Amino acid sequence: MTPKLLRRAVEALSTFNVETPSWGFADTGTRFGKFFQDAAAIDMNDKLADAGQVHAVTGCCPTVATHVLWDYTPGQDPKQVVKMARKHGIKLGAINPNLFQDQEYKWGSFGHNDAAVRERALQHCFDSVAIMKAVGSEYLSLWFADGTNYPGQASIRERKGHFEEALKTLHKKLGPNQTMLVEYKPFEPAFYATDIADWGMAYLLSKKAGPRAKVLVDTGHHYSAQNIEQIVAWLLDEDMLGGFHFNDRRYADDDLTLGSIDPYQIFRIFHEILFFAADRRKMPNIAYMVDQCHNEKAKVEAMIQTVVMAQELYAKAALVDHEALRKAQAKNSVIDAELLLKKAFFTDVSPALAAWRKSNQLPADPLVEHRRSGYERKAAADRKARRKAMGITRGGSFA
Ligand code: PSV
Numbered sequence: 133m134t135p136k137l138l139r140r141a142v143e144a145l146s147t148f149n150v151e152t153p154s155w156g157f158a159d160t161g162t163r164f165g166k167f168f169q170d171a172a173a174i175d176m177n178d179k180l181a182d183a184g185q186v187h188a189v190t191g192c193c194p195t196v197a198t199h200v201l202w203d204y205t206p207g208q209d210p211k212q213v214v215k216m217a218r219k220h221g222i223k224l225g226a227i228n229p230n231l232f233q234d235q236e237y238k239w240g241s242f243g244h245n246d247a248a249v250r251e252r253a254l255q256h257c258f259d260s261v262a263i264m265k266a267v268g269s270e271y272l273s274l275w276f277a278d279g280t281n282y283p284g285q286a287s288i289r290e291r292k293g294h295f296e297e298a299l300k301t302l303h304k305k306l307g308p309n310q311t312m313l314v315e316y317k318p319f320e321p322a323f324y325a326t327d328i329a330d331w332g333m334a335y336l337l338s339k340k341a342g343p344r345a346k347v348l349v350d351t352g353h354h355y356s357a358q359n360i361e362q363i364v365a366w367l368l369d370e371d372m373l374g375g376f377h378f379n380d381r382r383y384a385d386d387d388l389t390l391g392s393i394d395p396y397q398i399f400r401i402f403h404e405i406l407f408f409a410a411d412r413r414k415m416p417n418i419a420y421m422v423d424q425c426h427n428e429k430a431k432v433e434a435m436i437q438t439v440v441m442a443q444e445l446y447a448k449a450a451l452v453d454h455e456a457l458r459k460a461q462a463k464n465s466v467i468d469a470e471l472l473l474k475k476a477f478f479t480d481v482s483p484a485l486a487a488w489r490k491s492n493q494l495p496a497d498p499l500v501e502h503r504r505s506g507y508e509r510k511a512a513a514d515r516k517a518r519r520k521a522m523g524i525t526r527g528g529s530f531a
């Protein structure tokens with residue numbers, strides 16, 4: 133790696149942060165069962181401690197995303213949670229309303245045919261905006277499980293209309309520094325017609341809602357052959373890309389560790405972002421977040437592994453020679469253009485990561501440091517004892 137490239141990669145790393153999800157530290161599983169870990173977080177303080185540990189060893193995860201009904205106790209002053217987060221060296225990031233778990237949402241939330249249920253969902257979002265204000269969060273991150281399971285079940289157009297109306301109403305509640313992110317997902321839990329199934333739908337609804345609504349790209353929410361970086365490039369060009377939920381997939385929304393299946397995919401996404409930024413001479417405002425729940429891997433370790441992978445791929449993408457790429461593209465030199473991407477992708481960026489970590493007084497290897505610290509062992513012992521004292525028994529499966 134030449135000194136010039138090293139500088140470029142280090143510079144890129146110095147502006148790159150990733151938000152971790154509170155739900156990635158608690159017990160999770162599939163609908164066939166859960167495999168429990170002694171070190172899994174029991175409460176919000178544990179989740180924040182885990183997120184704080186990830187930040188302490190990686191230095192690039194200063195915020196944690198929260199899900200309102202999973203993380204805030206009714207009647208609790210959200211500022212208490214801010215204090216708790218501060219104690220663990222982090223801040224609160226995106227606020228995610230829960231619009232999917234209540235029985236009332238059987239037929240949907242914003243898309244429900246009953247105005248009273250839509251109103252209930254909106255009220256929950258207004259409460260979420262109030263939490264955003266209290267904790268100083270910039271992002272309201274919206275994901276809807278809404279959809280139908282059978283042809284003819286509901287009017288697709290009517291549901292679209294309900295979404296347009298509710299999102300517009302919600303947008304009016306946002307403060308000047310608040311953005312709402314609209315996430316799409318092709319299927320699950322709805323298996324016939326998810327109301328916001330793809331980026332086009334999320335784009336259209338966001339556009340109609342107002343200027344502070346942007347699209348959130350969850351990398352796991354695409355069909356197998358879909359070209360995600362092309363979606364990213366289009367959204368960037370339209371100033372409609374708000375953020376990411378990172379994870380990897382082999383089949384559907386697998387929630388696998390970022391880059392475990394296709395690291396080149398994430399590299400190509402980062403390349404589109406950095407190429408865009410170079411052309412516009414301005415870095416777009418994008419919320420990078422992880423959305424993974426690990427069942428087999430130790431949760432904090434998996435999060436560290438994910439974040440380090442994201443940094444590595446971001447640093448590699450920063451090495452693409454944009455000038456040479458523009459020239460190759462102008463001449464239609466297909467091979468040369470492609471090789472420029474490949475060259476950057478295959479460059480060993482560990483010297484840049486080492487230099488960046490050193491200059492930020494961070495451990496040389498976050499995962500090694502985490503293991504050395506004994507955090508996992510201590511958390512497991514403490515949480516196991518607390519579960520026992522609280523009478524929490526875990527086991528069996530759920531369906
Ligand atoms: C839905 O699959 C999703 O990707 C949404 O972002 C939710 O907030 C998250 O997963 C919950 O695990």
Ligand code: MN
Nearest residue numbers: 315350377423
């Ligand atoms: Mn997601």
